Amino acid sequence: xxxxxSMQRSGNSYKARLALAQLDIAYQIVEVDIxxxxxxxxxxxxxxxxxxxxxxxxxxxxxxxxxxxxxxYVAGGSPLAPDxxxxxxxxxxxxxxxxxxxxxxIGAAYFWLSLVKGGRELQRHALDDWxxxxxxxxxxxxxxxxxxxxxxxxRYTIADIALYAYTHVAQLADYELDSFPSLRAWLARVxxxxxxxxxDWNQPxxxxxx
Amino acid sequence: xxxxxSMQRSGNSYKARLALAQLDIAYQIVEVDIxxxxxxxxxxxxxxxxxxxxxxxxxxxxxxxxxxxxxxYVAGGSPLAPDxxxxxxxxxxxxxxxxxxxxxxIGAAYFWLSLVKGGRELQRHALDDWxxxxxxxxxxxxxxxxxxxxxxxxRYTIADIALYAYTHVAQLADYELDSFPSLRAWLARVxxxxxxxxxDWNQPxxxxxx
Numbered sequence: 271x272x273x274x275x276s277m278q279r280s281g282n283s284y285k286a287r288l289a290l291a292q293l294d295i296a297y298q299i300v301e302v303d304i305x306x307x308x309x310x311x312x313x314x315x316x317x318x319x320x321x322x323x324x325x326x327x328x329x330x331x332x333x334x335x336x337x338x339x340x341x342x343y344v345a346g347g348s349p350l351a352p353d354x355x356x357x358x359x360x361x362x363x364x365x366x367x368x369x370x371x372x373x374x375x376i377g378a379a380y381f382w383l384s385l386v387k388g389g390r391e392l393q394r395h396a397l398d399d400w401x402x403x404x405x406x407x408x409x410x411x412x413x414x415x416x417x418x419x420x421x422x423x424x425r426y427t428i429a430d431i432a433l434y435a436y437t438h439v440a441q442l443a444d445y446e447l448d449s450f451p452s453l454r455a456w457l458a459r460v461x462x463x464x465x466x467x468x469x470d471w472n473q474p475x476x477x478x479x480x
Numbered sequence: 481x482x483x484x485x486s487m488q489r490s491g492n493s494y495k496a497r498l499a500l501a502q503l504d505i506a507y508q509i510v511e512v513d514i515x516x517x518x519x520x521x522x523x524x525x526x527x528x529x530x531x532x533x534x535x536x537x538x539x540x541x542x543x544x545x546x547x548x549x550x551x552x553y554v555a556g557g558s559p560l561a562p563d564x565x566x567x568x569x570x571x572x573x574x575x576x577x578x579x580x581x582x583x584x585x586i587g588a589a590y591f592w593l594s595l596v597k598g599g600r601e602l603q604r605h606a607l608d609d610w611x612x613x614x615x616x617x618x619x620x621x622x623x624x625x626x627x628x629x630x631x632x633x634x635r636y637t638i639a640d641i642a643l644y645a646y647t648h649v650a651q652l653a654d655y656e657l658d659s660f661p662s663l664r665a666w667l668a669r670v671x672x673x674x675x676x677x678x679x680d681w682n683q684p685x686x687x688x689x690x
Contacts, residue, residue: 319620320577334569336576343569359544359553366546367530369580395605410529 272297272344275317275325277304279385281377281435282337283324284469288431289341292465293348305385337435338365341428350428357423364421364429367407368436375404376436379443401445408440408450415452419459426463434460439469482507482554485527485535487514489595491587491645492547493534494679498641499551502675503558515595547645548575551638560638567633574631574639577617578646585614586646589653611655618650618660625662629669636673644670649679 274290274297276283290297302308302323309321318325318335326334326343334340345351352358379400411433414421421429438457441447447454460466484500484507486493500507512518512533519531528535528545536544536553544550555561562568589610621643624631631639648667651657657664670676 319623320581328566328569332566334566334573336573338576339569339573342572343565346565346568355553355556356538356542356544358556359538359549362552363544363546363549366548366576366579369576370584371530374580374584413529 273300273327274298275300275302275314275323275327277302277323278470280304280323281380281439281469282322282373285337285431285435286324286326286340286344287471288435288467289344289350289428291467291471292431292463293344293350294465295344338369338428338432341365341431345428349425350431352423352427354423360422361427361429365432367410368429368432371403371407371410372433373436375400375407376440376443376445379404379445380436380439383444384439384442404440404443404445408437408445408447408453411437411456412450412453415456420456426460430456430460435469483510483537484508485510485512485524485533485537487512487533488680490514490533491590491649491679492532492583495547495641495645496534496536496550496554497681498645498677499554499560499638501677501681502641502673503554503560504675505554548579548638548642551575551641555638559635560641562633562637564633570632571637571639575642577620578639578642581613581617581620582643583646585610585617586650586653586655589614589655590646590649593654594649594652614650614653614655618647618655618657618663621647621666622660622663625666630666636670640666640670645679 272290272295274283274286276287276299278301287299302314304323308314309318309323315321317327317333320335322335324335324337324340326340328334328343334343342351352361379397382397411421418424420426421433423429434457437453438460482500482505484493484496486497486509488511497509512524514533518524519528519533525531527537527543530545532545534545534547534550536550538544538553544553552561562571589607592607621631628634630636631643633639644667647663648670
């Protein structure tokens with residue numbers, strides 16, 4: 271059984287939890303509070319030198335990092351992970367877009383404004399950039415969705431899971447989505463997919479012994 | 481025949497050019513000077529709303545963006561793009577790492593210090609972050625390479641191509657690699673791969689008509 275090292279309120283961790291739930295894959299979970307430095311301990315760094323969650327133990331002692339790589343691994347062979355060469359490339363295109371245009375901006379704003387709180391003054395200079403770049407990413411997404419239900423391959427895939435994670439909490443980070451109607455309709459469509467779970471949903475699986 | 485929209489001195493564009501050369505795939509190239517705003521024209525934005533190079537026209541009117549997604553597409557079915565599920569996931573792990581830990585730091589420093597030049601004062605505040613985060617990424621890479629020749633799947637793959645693009649110009653952006661011997665040995669190994677081309681290598685293919 272997989273063990274997932276995860277933080278409940280982390281969007282990147284939520285991607286893995288959402289896919290595992292929708293694929294009906296059982297797993298153990300270990301909650302790691304990055305706000306308390308639990309991903310920077312020597313034990314954790316020995317598992318993932320990048321010091322980040324999520325981290326999936328795919329076999330005893332074998333660890334896979336990076337939320338979007340974890341999505342490709344757990345969804346491999348399922349309709350969520352397209353096999354066709356161009357469908358796969360377009361799914362990847364949006365997942366790379368997510369990691370350099372969406373997550374570093376909306377994810378960072380969410381982290382400081384909603385999780386850490388009180389970071390508003392500290393991060394004032396960076397926050398302006400995150401808002402500007404975050405809105406630019408949201409506009410690109412909204413435009414793409416004007417004539418499509420999902421991001422790639424003509425169906426719900428792990429590209430949607432990856433992009434949903436931080437987009438659906440953008441309002442907690444002060445982004446206003448009123449001017450992105452296609453994006454809001456897509457958020458609703460994603461939430462209606464079979465076996466969808468909310469970010470704050472508690473796992474019905476056993477907490478791993480530590 | 482593919483058409484690649486590319487900028488010669490862009491590390492992200494170099495990834496695509498390097499893979500196409502090593503796979504011996506013929507293509508046309510259109511040089512896009514992002515420093516002159518050529519990736520922000522209405523015509524270019526109609527092809528890629530993100531306004532970035534590289535961009536690959538895989539079929540007439542069908543465009544694929546994101547350098548690492550382009551790598552997966554052009555290398556699909558070759559040994560450079562692992563098919564095995566865990567090998568694929570580990571290759572992806574390093575390619576996502578590249579896009580959020582290496583490229584935004586070393587790539588940004590390279591862009592401002594080596595391409596734009598004169599950006600040193602303008603970007604002083606950000607530059608400190610780029611140096612710190614860039615060194616953190618280089619240390620993670622050096623550590624991973626201590627007992628490995630390449631990043632994933634036990635062989636040279638598109639993960640190495642992705643990571644090489646900005647790492648091999650890090651010194652042009654004032655990073656010092658002396659304390660990373662495994663990384664330097666890997667840079668030399670990558671440069672010794674069959675059909676390797678340098679970043680400033682000119683394409684022996686016809687310039688596409690514009």
